[in-house]
Amino acid sequence: MVLDSETVRSSAACDYLGKELQCSCGRTHSVGVKRVIIESGALDDLPSVIRELGHTSAFVVADTNTYAAAGSRVESLLRKAGLADGILIYRRQGDLVPDERAIGEFFVAVHRPDVIVAVGAGVINDLAKYVGSRLSIPVIIVATAPSMDGFASDSSALILDNLKTSVEVQTVEAIVADVDVLRAAPIEMIRAGMGDMFGKYTALKDWMLGHIVTGEYYCEGVAEMVAYSVEKCIRSTSGLASRDAEAIRNLMEGLVLSGIAMSFVGNSRPASGAEHHISHYWENAFLQLNRAAVLHGTKVGIGTVVVSRIGTALASRAVDFEAARRDAVAFDAARWRSDVERLFGTAAPGIIRHSEEANRNSIDERLHRIDILEREWERIAQVLSTPPSAGQVESLMAAVGAPLRPMDIGVDNGMVEGGVMYAKEIRPRYTVLQLASDLGLLEEFARKAGSEK
Ligand SMILES: [Zn+2]
Ligand SMILES: [Zn+2]
Known part of the structure; x- marks a missing residue:
């Protein structure tokens, strides 16, 4: 079996089981x-x-x-x-x-x-x-x-x-x-499943960004599989409120397919990007405050709206790469450290250690990435402007009755701002948040996200 468009379009979750899939990415995928x-x-x-x-x-x-x-x-x-x-x-x-x-x-x-x-x-x-x-x-x-x-x-x-x-x-x-x-x-759990799936839109863009900017491994077949699994879920939107059996079946099938895609790659990269990191950031913030947890997919859906807005704004931005280089050189390590300590509480030491081990705040590496961003900007803007736009994501979520705004789940402006600013510290993966940070624009986006109603 070969993992190509035809396979992706014609296969249900059970068709992938017990098989070795030869893939054009050079790997053999199995689950x-x-x-x-x-x-x-x-x-x-x-x-x-x-x-x-x-x-x-x-x-x-x-x-x-x-x-x-x-x-x-x-x-x-x-x-x-x-x-x-x-x-x-x-x-x-x-x-x-x-x-x-x-x-x-x-x-x-x-x-x-x-x-x-x-x-x-x-x-x-x-x-x-x-x-x-x-x-x-x-x-x-x-x-x-x-x-x-x-x-x-x-x-x-x-x-x-x-x-x-x-x-x-x-x-x-x-x-x-x-x-x-x-x-x-419960209907909230069904909506949360859709929220987790909406996150794939931004996760897939982030995976591609990582591929372009850092040369990270990327598999077109698996990406297509995840995109198709989202499609499967979107097809059930209209039937979810009435709990139509076929709609629920499609949603479950899409969720399982997306999990199989993660297993194929051996990590969550195809299905989890900045929207998940922001969700994890909020989850940690709630834990530190001893507040009751919110369903994973509910947070991810709202995180997808926040992240999509940043991607859409970046796509049409006239980027000043010289300003980005000046910002890179002026990086304030002491401020970064005290912000991480303040915002992550008991999680801070681990985050600082991992960041130091991987030299994630290296100014030289950031300058190198800015060179790549400048060279590849047209391609990157194209990835970021691929549908759905932020507005389209919001319409899709509204159609299933899912909460759209951070405040709907008790996430206040400070948590939104902190999430946009520092969620990238949670996983060492290139996402639109790291991209905005490389360009010196993250703080601006964080403030804007924190002030949005
Ligand atoms: Zn592959
Ligand atoms: Zn998830």
Whole structure:
């Protein structure tokens, strides 16, 4: 199988499983997920999926919400099939947080089952993939909401030492997504799934920018796959409010495809850029303030609006490269450091260390990048002005009823400004924020974003 436009356009998520894809990027892509079932009534197939994968005992993990959504049915199905081997139901007053406490509870409860059956979406998925990887036990996810794209990805988002941390893990062995269960998910979670997908628009542009400016690896086939997965989701927009089965199926399929694309590359680059970094920045800010978390995809959607505006503004900007060089030479390392310490709190030492190790504030390297930016500006402006524009992203989000403004989720102007200014410190990846910083324009954009209503 070859990963080209034709394959991308004609393949469903399950068509990519168990194959090695030859790619024009020079790599061979494959994914560890063995089965994907997205259909009405899929839950009934769970025992046979477990058996087909060669397992005879299954440990179930859920929280009280996901147990009510599908966990109790999973439990009785496994019992009837003689596969049940224990269950952990997380009980919390507020939201379940994927932190050391939750990980510890998991390790205490689980023994040596053949497989872990994780019933849930984001948090349960992250916890099960992590614990499964540590114990070398495969994981099957029974999805309860189409709320994020991590089902097929090979990373876990955890909160360790009160910090949002991404850990490399094994992919799940199978994804069982019963459309009847997904349809009953809270509407905010369905909207969040769309928000996570809208983020691909800016993530893909950022990946291309990284390729142009730093020569980073880029795969056209995978980028096309992600773009197509977004298209799949957009097609479901009109049916989401009424929880139309076909619309929900398309959304889930798009989310799984996007996760497979990440697995193909071995990191989240094709599906996560500045909009995710801003979302992580806000998440950390909320953690430092002990505020309740906001759904990942909800934040990412709003981050996409903020980032799209910057990209759209940059595309039509008459850039003064000499001014950019003067700004580069005048870099104030002491101010950078004190800002990072003030804004990141307990996360600051790690960020400063990583930045120093990679020499990320090097003036010479920035001057070198400015040369490339000047030479390649036409191409870069073209990437930035590729549809959708900021306005189009907002219309798409409004169409699904997703929150659009940072203030809608309690992110104040200072957090918006700080996010635009310093989210680039979170991951060492070239994005539109690093681009604006190289050009000496980031502060201006940050102030503008912070003052927008
Ligand atoms: Zn490739
Ligand atoms: Zn995401």
